Amino acid sequence: MSVNAYARAQQVAATPRSTEYRLMSEITGEMIAARDAGLAGVQLAPALHRNRQAWxxxxxxxxxxxxxxPEDLRAGIISLGxxxxxxxxxxxxxRDTIDELxxxxxxxxxxxxxxxxxxxG
Structure with a gap:
């Protein structure tokens, strides 16, 4: 199966929830890797920027x-954002660490x- 065919199949099979799950997992993994590499403050900017964009x-x-x-879930997501x-x-x-994010x-x-x-999914 070619890469393009796989990508098309993934897009067809993906649900909004599975896409959000995958995105949040990738971003969180990037933040963990940055933290574990000893990065702090402005050094975390690439990972923080992507997280901020998603939110x-x-x-x-x-x-x-x-x-x-549901309205209460929407309000909660907006508040978290x-x-x-x-x-x-x-x-x-x-002034703080990336851990809470x-x-x-x-x-x-x-x-x-x-x-x-x-x-x-």
């Missing part, structure tokens, strides 16, 4: 009137994996 997208999507998620924005500034300026992302990953009683 901004989640936050914006949840703010759309046509979003089908705002917290990530503020906390990331503390991490990048060296990793913890939040892991909780989201677990939630995506367990949604509807099954794996993310």
């Amino acid at each position: 901004t997208i989640f936050r914006n999507e949840c703010a759309l009137p046509g979003n089908g998620l 705002l917290w990530v924005e503020k906390y990331t500034s503390l991490v990048i300026t060296g 990793i913890t939040v992302n892991r909780a989201v990953i677990d939630g995506l994996a367990n949604a509807n009683g099954g794996a993310a």
Whole structure:
């Protein structure tokens, strides 16, 4: 199977939840690798930037009137997105560590994996 065929099959089979799970897993892995490499503050910028981008997208999507998620879940995601924005500034300026961002992302990953009683997908 060619790489292009595999990519097409993956896109067809992917659900929004599995895509979000994969994205959050990749980003969290990058943050863990950066932390474990001893990076801190501004050195974490690439991993923090990608995490911030993802949370901004989640936050914006949840703010759309046509979003089908329950209102309380949307509000929770928006609140987390705002917290990530503020906390990331503390991490990048060296006033806090990346650990809390990793913890939040892991909780989201677990939630995506367990949604509807099954794996993310």
